[in-house]
Amino acid sequence: MTAKQDAQLTGVPSAAMTSLLPGPLVDDAWLAEHLDDPRLVVLDATALLPSPRHDGDHRSASGRPGWAERHLPGSRHADLTSDFSDPGAPCHFAVPTPEALSAALARLGVGEGSEVVAYDTGGGIWAARLWWMLRAISVPAAVLDGGLAAWQAAGRPLASGDTHPEPAVTPAVPVLRPRLWSGIEAVAAISRGEHPGVLVCALPPGGYDGSAPTRYSRRGHIPGSRSLPGRGLLDDTGRLLPRAELAARVGAVLGTADSPVVLYCGGGISAAGTALALTVLGRRDVSVYDGSLEEWSGDPARPLETGG
Template sequence: MNPGPFIGAAELFAALGGDTAPVILDASLVLHRPQFDGDFRTDSGRSAWEAAHLHGAIHVQVDTDLSIPAATHNHHPPPQDLADRLARFGIDADTPTVVYDSTGGFWAARTWYLLRWIGIPVWVLDGGLDAWRAAGLPVESGPAQARPVASWSARPVREAWIELDELRETECGAGNLVCALSLPAFSGTEPTRYTRRGHIPGSVNVPARELFDDRGLVRPPAEIRERYRDTGTDLGREVLLYCGGGISATVNALALVSAGVETIRIYDGSLEEWSADPTLPLHTS
């Protein structure tokens, strides 16, 4: 499969008939738009997966299966814990894996970022289930059976996260702290799922959804890079990404890697952690 982080529908369909067919994860999960400050609601995407999914696709409930549900921030499990969870889905260190969802691509990006962190060869289906159907490719319904593998030893293969204490001491400059939320959320003009509205001082805004076209396909590399440069981001330096709870930021990471930008870390606590501390400033504008 191709060296970039995305795989197209036609290429994936061709790979399914080969000897090294990937494990396919359907990461669909519904995150509702907040109606008031502090309104955080999700619904499982399992019913949507059961109704229609790629052949053999296994549903993964990202907020429980690949997260620490009790955590209020920094939801990623430790590497070995993550590896043990993935083994239940038939994934080890060398398992080619393709992730998609039917709910906008955000949870597929989160899953991609986690698997990439510990070195699993992983791709995201460009455009998700909608692109698959638009290509006229078949779907199936009903349950799919995972084939667990033996436990395996995992370790991070790249720096992926920045913690609050380090972020507070970091002089980002040049727009290199980037918020992936929408402009209204960044500006604090709409309700937030978290404690307070606004953005971290000194950060700039590159909304995750704007890095994809109306069909949900990733934009060309030159266009992605231009959107960052328009905010003053220096793509020759490390880019730090955040959002509300570490999901939208992984979409930006996915798009940046597709554009050849690899030096990235995510503040997984994001506004969920930052806004909960009243001593930490937030700007609205």
């Protein structure tokens, strides 16, 4: 494995690379120091996804109005409800084709040689989702730990306004890393015990055990999967837990198993947040089931279990 390939797997640049980013996670002090670097593009990935009031209640909205009201200076809004999802897919927030994703990035100024820091106002899951999509096409990216709240708590400046200069950059040629995604048949094979792997649900406990309303057609979790709520990997400020505590929480669910980990949630958003945590801990065998429970529950032939 080359140094570049190793760095792409871990999200941590090697000494042989000249990447600006120190790893998959940056703090507000690092970002403030590098905010004016011409290689760096800062993207707000916030979207709005209210808790369901009843089963089948799927409401979502763009986070662009909130970004226009207050955002990091020089940042642009990456709309995960439109440009950064596949409008023709049967599931919400489905990952776009690599070419469509590269083109959407170019419209925001991300081209060949660019590096991205993503942030949000929703606990990091939206930023992590964008980060995961960018990793899948080999765009160097990181997530701002704690998001906009951490930036603001540090007393750093904010901007407002709904315009940004036209970047007019050429789309980068996407370099695919397909192993970062898992499809429904691979998930089914792991669930049946026919393929090695550990299925992990990143939803809150009520989503996993079926006690809370779901946005989708049926409640519960994929048989054989384990529960590791993504929100439980954050502290009270929205930052990832300290490494030792993070490792303990993950270890309590995954144990010492070295099988590949496939993460899912309702629509591949919270799962990306958990993928970020596992990547920070150094795991390289992680993928996200993009369709997650929206796709799985939509097929009556796919089994679901309720309870702990």
